[in-house]
Structures are given as C-alpha cells and as structure tokens.
Amino acid sequence: MNKVRYNFFLFVISLALLSVLIKAYNVAVIKHTYYSKLYINNITKTIYKKGKRGCIYSEKNKNLAIDYPSYDLFVDPKYYLENKKNNGEDYTKSVERFIDKISTAVNIKPEYIKKVIEDNKSSRFVLIKRDIPPNVFQNISESFMPRSFGFIKKYKRYYPDGEYSAHNIGFCFKNGVGAEGLERYYEQYLKPEIIKGDVPLDLYRYRFAPIPKNGDDLYISINKDIQDYVHIKLKEAVEKHDADGGMVVVLNPYDGSVVAMDSYPFYDNNQYRKYDYTSIKNRAVANVFEPGSVFKLITLSAALDSSAFKENEIIYCEGGSWKLKNKTIHDVHKFGWLGFRDVFINSSNIGSAKIALSMGKKLFYQYLSKFGFGKKTGIDTISESKGIVKDIFSIGDVDLATMAFGQGISVTAIQLAKSYAVIANGGYAVRPHFLEYIKDKNGVVYKYKIDKKRILKKESVAEIKGILEDVITKGTGKRAYIEGYTTAGKTGTAQIPKKGTYDTKEYIASFAGFAPVEHPSLVVVVSIINPKKGGFYGGVVAAPVFADIMKFSLHYYAVKKDK
Amino acid sequence: MKTHQGYELSFLIIPYFILLVIGIVEVWSSSRYFAYIHFHNSNFFLTRELFYAAFSLFATMLFSVIDYKLLKKIVPFLVLVSLIFLVLIYTKAGVSIRGATRWIRIGIQFEPSQIAGLVLLIYIADFISRKEVYMHRMKGIAPVAVVVGVFFLFIALEPDVGTAFLILITFLTIMYISGYSVKMISQLLFPSIVVLGLIIYTHPGKLERLVDFFISKKINFQVEQSLIAIGSGGVFGHGIGAGNYKNIFIPDSYNDFIVAGIGEDFGFLGILLVITLFVFVVFSIFSISSKCRDMFGKVLSFGIGVMLSYQALMNLFSVFNLMPPKGITMPFLSYGGTSLIIQGAMIGIVTSIYRSLDGKEA
Structure with missing residues (x-):
C-alpha cells in the first residue's frame, strides 16, 4: 500500500468530516434563532x-x-x-x-x-x-x-x-x-x-x-310563570280599555328582586328587527309619568314618620275645590272636614296638599330623597330614568301642594314599586334588581349583594299599612280586594299633561299595593296609560289587574290565607 | 494465536453498538407520523428496526467467529449470487418504490445493491492480494474493471445513482491507495462518469437537483426542511421524540434524513456525538487494516472503512446542503434491513480480521 496516498486519503476524510461539523455548528448554533423562527412559522398557526x-x-x-x-x-x-x-x-x-x-x-x-x-x-x-x-x-x-x-x-x-x-x-x-x-x-x-x-x-x-x-x-329573579301571567293580564287590560300602553312591576319587597316586570307595547326579541324603539323600550324603568294619587303614599309617610301629623288630626277639605294662589285644586268627591286617615282613604287632593304645605318643603323633600325620587333606583338594566323632581329652591307653595297628590312630579313604575316595598318590608329602602347570581362552569362567580337601608320608623310603617288596608276595604281601591288575603294599596288617576296644561282627557290609571298586609309577599304596581274605554280611574282600570296578578302570585307561592 | 494487544476492538464495537441504539431511537422518533398514516400503527417502523438490529448484531457475531479467509475461497460464488440478485431486479421479482426499482422479493424482500457492495469489496481485496505483480499494466486490471463495471451498470440503471457512485469512488480509492497509477484510474473514471451523466440526463428529476444545486443555487425542499429541523434544535435539541417537525415536514426523515432528526431531537451535541462515534468506528477499521499483514484482510478491511466513511460523508453532505441530495442512507442509523445486516457483517469481518492479528506491525 502506498503510505503517502493513504495519509492523503485520511487527511481528506478528516477534512470532510470537519467541514460537516463546522456546517452543523453554523446551522444549529449560530443560525439557531433564524431557523427557530422558520420552524415556529411552519409548525404553528394562530387560532381564534x-x-x-x-x-x-x-x-x-x-x-x-x-x-x-x-x-x-x-x-x-x-x-x-x-x-x-x-x-x-x-x-x-x-x-x-x-x-x-x-x-x-x-x-x-x-x-x-x-x-x-x-x-x-x-x-x-x-x-x-x-x-x-x-x-x-x-x-x-x-x-x-x-x-x-x-x-x-x-x-x-x-x-x-x-x-x-x-x-x-x-x-x-x-x-x-x-x-x-x-x-x-x-x-x-x-x-x-x-x-x-x-x-x-x-x-x-x-x-x-x-x-x-x-x-x-x-x-x-324573574319567575317565568308569574311573568307570563302578568304579560297576559296586562295585554287583557290594555285591550279591554283600549289603552296606549301599560307597565307592571312585581317586586319582592324584602330583597328588592323583581319577580315580574312587563310593559306594553310588546315586542318579540327573537325578531327584534320588526319593531321600532317605542315597542322595544322597557317602559317600566324608562317611562316617566305623573303618578297621581298613588304618590300620596309619600305625603302620608312623610307626615307620619316626621311626626308632623298624628293619625287623629282632622283637616278641612274645602268642599271639593280650593283656590291656592293662581291654582284651583279639585277633589273627585266633595268633602268637608276629614280625619287624617280619611284624607288618604278617600284620596282627597286638597287634604294631601294641606298636609304637605303644613309640613313645609324642606321636610317633604327630605322624604322624597329618602324614597329615592329624582334618582335612579339602580336596578340592573339599561335605560333607567331618574324621573323629574323640581329643584327645591325653585318651587313655591303651589308646586308643593300639587306634588303632594302626585302632580308636577314625574316618576317611574320601578320607583313606585320601590316606595311601596318600603312600607311592605317594614321601613327599608331596597334596591330593585334582577340578578341573583352569576355562574361560570366552576360555580358561582358573583352573587348579588342586597342593598337595604331603613328610612322609616317601624311604628309609622304599621300606621301607614293600616291606612293603605283601609283604602281597599273602605276607600277607592275596593276592586283590588282579594278573597282570603288582607290587601293594602293605593289607587291613582293622573291626567297626562300636554304642553304644560291638564286640559286633555288622557289619564294614567295606576294601582300600587301589597299583600298580605302583615307579612307582605309581593309588591305589585300597575299603570295603564291612556285608557279610552270602560273608565279611566285607577280603581277601575288598574285595581282589577292588581288583584288578578296578586291573587295568582299568592296562590303560586302558596301563601297562607290570613283572612 | 491471539497475541495482539490493542484497543481497536473496543473502539470499534462499542461505538457501533451505541450508533445502533441511537439509530433505533431516531427511527422510532422520526417515523411515527408516516407509520401512523400508512400503517395505522405509529410503532410500525420501530418494531421492524428492532428486528433488523437484532439480525445485524447476529451477523456481526457470525462473521467475527468465521475466519475471514474463508471468504476468499468462495469469491466466485459470492460474485455470481449477488449478480443474480441484481439481475432479478429487472424481472418480476423487482419491487418498485417511488419510481426506483431497488428491491427484490424472493420470499423476503431485500436490496441487492447493498449485498453487491460488500461482495465487490471482497472481490477486489481478493483480486489485489493475488495480482499485485500486474499492478502497472492496464491488461492486469481488466477483469476487475469488467466485474465492477457490470455491477456498476446494473446498480446505476435501477436507477440508484447514489449507490453506484459510492461503489465507483470506493473502488477507485482502493485502487489509488493500493498504488495503481493515476492515469489508469482516470481511464476507468471517465467512462463511469459518462454513464452516470447519461442516467442523470435521462431522469429529469435528478438533473433538476443538480441544476438547482450548482447553477440556480435553489435549495431542495427536503434539505431546507432538514436544515430548519437541525437549526431549531440548537445546542441541546428538543429532547427524545419531542421534535415533531421532522415527522411532518421531512419526507424520509427516518431514512436518508435521519441526521436531521438527530439534530432536532439532540441538537448540535447529538450530531457531534454521532460523528465522533463514526470517526471511532472508521479509524479503528483503518488502524486494524494497517496492522494486518495479510494482503486480503488488509485490503478488505480498508475497503470496508472507505465504503462506510464515503457513505456517511455522502449522507451528511446531502443533509447539510454541501452536495446535491443523493438517495444514500446513513450507515448504522438509517432504517433499512439489508443495509443494517450488511453493515453488521462488515463489522463482523473486521473483527475477524482483528482476531487474526499477530501483534507485529505490518
């Protein structure tokens, strides 16, 4: 064998292997980041x-x-x-x-x-x-x-x-x-x-x-069965009285949870594009209206809770018509002297106005604020209105007097429901809400915290309850009577102001109340907008709807009869 | 008889064994996707490779026990049998895979060109050990040129240009080292190159690879992917079986491009280890060859060393884009039954030659 050629061969082989190693080092170590990028680009894909x-x-x-x-x-x-x-x-x-x-x-x-x-x-x-x-x-x-x-x-x-x-x-x-x-x-x-x-x-x-x-x-907290019933009853009432609209709120007074809430006109949310916004709007929270006599509850509560009036006082009701400065206040029925309770049981506008005037606007506004008028209730849904309450510094006696029976102040149905809940639950203002809890796949992630604050004394609440119960047994709300249950409530019939006057014959008929009186299960507020047929009084139009809904709900929850 | 003291055998057998193990692991790691898609069993190639490795070790043991001088006595028989195998490729027994008929199936399926490589080495060793005197005459080299030429043609026409080229350069290198004149070697080289050129020219795919590599400098897809796989491995690699890239993007990742898989799984250190082990194997063989005083054993072991190192270099050069891609497997590592068993036999023959050393330097 040729030794020189042999060594030359070994040299070439070694050189070749070395060149492979150098190339490998170049690829794997020096250009590592470059090739890694290509590697990731080729093998991965961003997926949403x-x-x-x-x-x-x-x-x-x-x-x-x-x-x-x-x-x-x-x-x-x-x-x-x-x-x-x-x-x-x-x-x-x-x-x-x-x-x-x-x-x-x-x-x-x-x-x-x-x-x-x-x-x-x-x-x-x-x-x-x-x-x-x-x-x-x-x-x-x-x-x-x-x-x-x-x-x-x-x-x-x-x-x-x-x-x-x-x-x-x-x-x-x-x-x-x-x-x-x-x-x-x-x-x-x-x-x-x-x-x-x-x-x-x-x-x-x-x-x-x-x-x-x-x-x-x-x-x-919406109960589907009660909600469906409310929906049917509201539709019936609106059709029966040929009304423009209506609102119903069913509230649990203790924690403020909304059991049912509906408003007319209706729309189907599966085909929302077929409807315009007037139908889609949730009127129970978005519509503001002058409540009328149902608002007397606030006057009554303020008068009793602040001790400005006692139950046994009497008020002169001017025989049905009383001129205060440039404004004349009317009563539906003509009354002379009325006891404090009877002012509310018979729904006297003049009596309520006088009570408010003697309390003074400072005290009255204090209670407006406590009940939450002019403020959003904070219910967990969109487009809630806060209502319209005139500024305390710009109002005179006339404004205060009309406000006492629910004129010149605008509220929402949910605000009314909240105020009646205060009486029903023994004096606490609660925030109305839909949400109970939010769950993800691992369990509850958020639980609604009940917002509850005492605003009325226990004793005054008991007195108010008594008066509201008498409204149904003796006064304007007889049609809200429910067989087997004690019921408390207040009617209201308010004219709808157009261009600053009350000349039109358009009304909002309302009824707000709760049952049973001692331990109320539910607060129900019913307002029917502009009923054109079959009467326009709250006691005629709204009270039967209230009674139907309340009866159904009490039976639904199997509330024990107390009468 | 056994008086020689040296470390060659340990440096030969242990690296060979380690390479075999790395090969099995890499075949498993690289073939799972392909095996799953085609055979619905991701360990299909692994089980076969284990089987082949066992046979390969058996061949090593068998040939290390048998005296290598026995081979010298059956050279005509070996040449005849392996030539028959090669001819069978062109008959019905031939098995075609991806356009090249390189296998035959007679009961079992195997690759005759692998056997032909070893048989030619034995034949040349026998020839050179007998005809030393005629070394400088063209007439003297004629028989070996004819035999090698026939083998070369049969292999090249399969077409398996890679193996044919490997056999050619191995043969020429052996002649060169043995002392034949450069003029004689080049007289043999030119016709062979012409044959290879014609075969390449008639296969557009092969021509395109050459043009891409030398003229348009376009990198072959398979090679590009293998460089990405190696490059992504960095120094330490992704870990055993953790690199999926080779599985999906590199065709033949368990075969010709197994080194790319090693780069992805074990990084630069893996490649360094594999090359180092290879150097141990090949240089142990050369060392044994230089100590052998029997001309047949000397040339045979040297030829085995040359063939293994050329095959490994051709494979590595292809993978690292230093040469146009050739269908050449990596010895000891790549998947393949015939090649593994033949390489086992080669190690066995070298061991047998080592056992016959008498301790004196040649």
Whole structure:
C-alpha cells in the first residue's frame, strides 16, 4: 500500500468530516434563532376560538335566553371540480346523491348548488346556505360527505320565552353583542371570551384548537310563570280599555328582586328587527309619568314618620275645590272636614296638599330623597330614568301642594314599586334588581349583594299599612280586594299633561299595593296609560289587574290565607 | 494465536453498538407520523428496526467467529449470487418504490445493491492480494474493471445513482491507495462518469437537483426542511421524540434524513456525538487494516472503512446542503434491513480480521 496516498486519503476524510461539523455548528448554533423562527412559522398557526354566550335562567332555572348551535354550509368549488375530474363515475354519482340530499334537507334546488360551483370555478369558499338547524346538520353529516363540502359551526341566540319577557331580557345584535335589557347590562359577563392560541401541529399532524371559554350564565329573579301571567293580564287590560300602553312591576319587597316586570307595547326579541324603539323600550324603568294619587303614599309617610301629623288630626277639605294662589285644586268627591286617615282613604287632593304645605318643603323633600325620587333606583338594566323632581329652591307653595297628590312630579313604575316595598318590608329602602347570581362552569362567580337601608320608623310603617288596608276595604281601591288575603294599596288617576296644561282627557290609571298586609309577599304596581274605554280611574282600570296578578302570585307561592 | 494487544476492538464495537441504539431511537422518533398514516400503527417502523438490529448484531457475531479467509475461497460464488440478485431486479421479482426499482422479493424482500457492495469489496481485496505483480499494466486490471463495471451498470440503471457512485469512488480509492497509477484510474473514471451523466440526463428529476444545486443555487425542499429541523434544535435539541417537525415536514426523515432528526431531537451535541462515534468506528477499521499483514484482510478491511466513511460523508453532505441530495442512507442509523445486516457483517469481518492479528506491525 502506498503510505503517502493513504495519509492523503485520511487527511481528506478528516477534512470532510470537519467541514460537516463546522456546517452543523453554523446551522444549529449560530443560525439557531433564524431557523427557530422558520420552524415556529411552519409548525404553528394562530387560532381564534369563540365560545358560547352565557345563558339566562329564571328563578326556577328555566331558560330565558340560550345559544344554540347553527351551521353554515359551504362548498370549495375548485377542489370539487378537481376531484370530479380525478375520480371515477362512482364518486361523481355519490356526490350527486349528496347534493340531492342536502338540497331536500335545506330546501334549495340542486341546480342552484351546481350553478354556484360553475359560477365560482376558481374560488375556494362559497357559502350555500346559512343557519342550518342542528337536526338537519346531523342528518346531513352522518352519511357520506364529500370533502369539498363543509359546515361552519356558530351559535345563535334564542329566547324561549319570546315576547313574554322580552323587555327584561332584551336581545343581542347580529354580531352577538348585547343590545337591550339584561343582555346589554351584563354584556361583560355573558359575552364569550375569544381565546387566541398559537397551536403547533402535533405528532399526527393534527392541530387542536384552544378550548373556548363560554360566557357566564345569569340566574335572575324573574319567575317565568308569574311573568307570563302578568304579560297576559296586562295585554287583557290594555285591550279591554283600549289603552296606549301599560307597565307592571312585581317586586319582592324584602330583597328588592323583581319577580315580574312587563310593559306594553310588546315586542318579540327573537325578531327584534320588526319593531321600532317605542315597542322595544322597557317602559317600566324608562317611562316617566305623573303618578297621581298613588304618590300620596309619600305625603302620608312623610307626615307620619316626621311626626308632623298624628293619625287623629282632622283637616278641612274645602268642599271639593280650593283656590291656592293662581291654582284651583279639585277633589273627585266633595268633602268637608276629614280625619287624617280619611284624607288618604278617600284620596282627597286638597287634604294631601294641606298636609304637605303644613309640613313645609324642606321636610317633604327630605322624604322624597329618602324614597329615592329624582334618582335612579339602580336596578340592573339599561335605560333607567331618574324621573323629574323640581329643584327645591325653585318651587313655591303651589308646586308643593300639587306634588303632594302626585302632580308636577314625574316618576317611574320601578320607583313606585320601590316606595311601596318600603312600607311592605317594614321601613327599608331596597334596591330593585334582577340578578341573583352569576355562574361560570366552576360555580358561582358573583352573587348579588342586597342593598337595604331603613328610612322609616317601624311604628309609622304599621300606621301607614293600616291606612293603605283601609283604602281597599273602605276607600277607592275596593276592586283590588282579594278573597282570603288582607290587601293594602293605593289607587291613582293622573291626567297626562300636554304642553304644560291638564286640559286633555288622557289619564294614567295606576294601582300600587301589597299583600298580605302583615307579612307582605309581593309588591305589585300597575299603570295603564291612556285608557279610552270602560273608565279611566285607577280603581277601575288598574285595581282589577292588581288583584288578578296578586291573587295568582299568592296562590303560586302558596301563601297562607290570613283572612 | 491471539497475541495482539490493542484497543481497536473496543473502539470499534462499542461505538457501533451505541450508533445502533441511537439509530433505533431516531427511527422510532422520526417515523411515527408516516407509520401512523400508512400503517395505522405509529410503532410500525420501530418494531421492524428492532428486528433488523437484532439480525445485524447476529451477523456481526457470525462473521467475527468465521475466519475471514474463508471468504476468499468462495469469491466466485459470492460474485455470481449477488449478480443474480441484481439481475432479478429487472424481472418480476423487482419491487418498485417511488419510481426506483431497488428491491427484490424472493420470499423476503431485500436490496441487492447493498449485498453487491460488500461482495465487490471482497472481490477486489481478493483480486489485489493475488495480482499485485500486474499492478502497472492496464491488461492486469481488466477483469476487475469488467466485474465492477457490470455491477456498476446494473446498480446505476435501477436507477440508484447514489449507490453506484459510492461503489465507483470506493473502488477507485482502493485502487489509488493500493498504488495503481493515476492515469489508469482516470481511464476507468471517465467512462463511469459518462454513464452516470447519461442516467442523470435521462431522469429529469435528478438533473433538476443538480441544476438547482450548482447553477440556480435553489435549495431542495427536503434539505431546507432538514436544515430548519437541525437549526431549531440548537445546542441541546428538543429532547427524545419531542421534535415533531421532522415527522411532518421531512419526507424520509427516518431514512436518508435521519441526521436531521438527530439534530432536532439532540441538537448540535447529538450530531457531534454521532460523528465522533463514526470517526471511532472508521479509524479503528483503518488502524486494524494497517496492522494486518495479510494482503486480503488488509485490503478488505480498508475497503470496508472507505465504503462506510464515503457513505456517511455522502449522507451528511446531502443533509447539510454541501452536495446535491443523493438517495444514500446513513450507515448504522438509517432504517433499512439489508443495509443494517450488511453493515453488521462488515463489522463482523473486521473483527475477524482483528482476531487474526499477530501483534507485529505490518
């Protein structure tokens, strides 16, 4: 063997191996970051995954708003045509069968699908049909499905209760963002989180999308059965009296939870686009109106609680008409001297005005503030109004006198319900609310904290309750009488002011009350706007609705009869 | 008889064994996706590779026990059998995979070109040990040129240009070191290059690879992906079986491009280790060769060393984009039954040669 050649050979071999090592070092160590970037670019893909919006449940865990899966069918025309060319007769036949099947299932013509494919030959994605329901989807996808067709899964909002609780629940825009009611107010909890993930291919070339985070579920205090009943009764009353609108609030007086709330005109939140905003508006919280005599409760409470008046005092009611400066105040019935209780039982405007005037505006406003008029109640829904209370420095005696019987002050139905709840629960102002708790998949994440504050003395509350009970047994609210239960309440009939005068014959008929008197279960406020037929007094129009709703609810909760 | 004292055998056998183990791990790590897609069993290649490795070790033991001089006596028989195998490729027994017919199935499926490589080494060693006197005459080299030429043609026409080229340069290197004149070697080299050129020219895919590499400087997809896999591994790699990139993006990642998988899983240190082990194996073989006083053993062991080192270099050069990609496997590491068993036999023959050393320097 040639020693020189042999050594030369070994030298060449060593040199070659060394060059490999240098190259390896260059690639793996020096250019490591460069290649790592390419590596990540090739193997990972950023995926966004959106989950389901949270559901809304009623008091007895019944669904009021759900997200259900819905599917969009698409086709990849380019892939379809390529496959058709490359595959045999059998394949083409089975694809045709599939097209026939989907066209019958989703009710489109097979020619339409073929035309779509022919029209978009080079396209990779064409939607054929939107919003295919899950059962149809299952039917189609269970059998043979060519790879050129596919479904996109998404979620759609549905409200099983429809127009029955539409004003409370609200609805979502098409993009899934809450637009009205609780859907909007609790948007930040209900909305599903969009999870972003850089997902690498796994060993088997699969890519698992990140697990989406669903929105939190809302559990609210609305009782679906009572809500439905309220809805039916309100509709009946509005139709019977040919009214323009109406509001009903059913409130649990102890914790302020809204058991039912409805307003007329109605709308169906599953088809919200068919309605304009006057129907969509939740009038129970958004409408402000002059309450009329139901507001005398505030005058009464202020007078008794501040000890400005005693129950046994008497007031002269001027025989039905009293001129105060440039304003004449009328009573429906003519009264002479009336006892303090009778002023309210018979709903005398003049009597109430005199009581307020002798208290003075400072004291009266103190109680307005305690009851929360001119302020939002803080109920957890959108578009709440705070009502209209004139500034204390700009009012004179006339303003104070009219305010005492509910004129010249504007309130919302929920504010009235809150005030009657104060009497019902023994003197506490509670914040009305829908929410009970919010749950995510691990359990309760937020529980509503009851906001409760004493504003009236216990003794004065007992006296007021007695007077309100007499309104029904002896006074204007006889039609609110409920068999077997003691009931307390107050009627109200207010003229709707137009252009600053009360000349029109338009009224708001209201009734607010609670039952049973000793331990009230519920507060119900009913207001019917502009009844044109069959009377306009609160005692005639609103009181029977109150009685129906109250009776149903008391029976529903199996409240023990106390009479 | 056994009087030689040296470390060559440990430096040969232990690295060989470690390389075999690394190969098994990497075949498993790199083939899971492909195995799952095609055989619905991600360990399909692993079980086979374990089986082949066992046979390879058996071949090592068998050939280390047998006296290598026995091979010298059956050279015509070996040449004839392996030539028949090569011819069978062109009959019905030939098995075609991805456009190249490199395997035959007669009861079992194997790759005749791998066997031909070893048989040619034995034949050349026998030839050189007998015909030393005619070294400087062209007439003297004619028989070996014809035999190698026939083998070369059959392999090159499969087409397996990589293996044919490997056999060619191994053969020429052995002649060069053995002392044949450069003029004679180049007289053999040119016709072979022309044959290879024609084969490449008639296969557009192969031509394109050459053009891409030398002229348009375009990097081959497989090579590019393998560089990304190695580059992402860094110094320490992703860990055993943790790199999925090779699985998905590198075709043949368990075969020709197994080094890319090693780079991804074990990083630069893995590649360094593999090359170091290889150097131990090859240089132990050269050391044994230089100590051998029997001309047949000397040339045979040297030829084995040359063939293994050329094969490894061609593979590494392909993977690292230093040479146009060639379908050449990495010895001891790549998946493949015939090659592993033949390489086991080579180590066994070298061991047998070592056992015959008498302690005196040649």
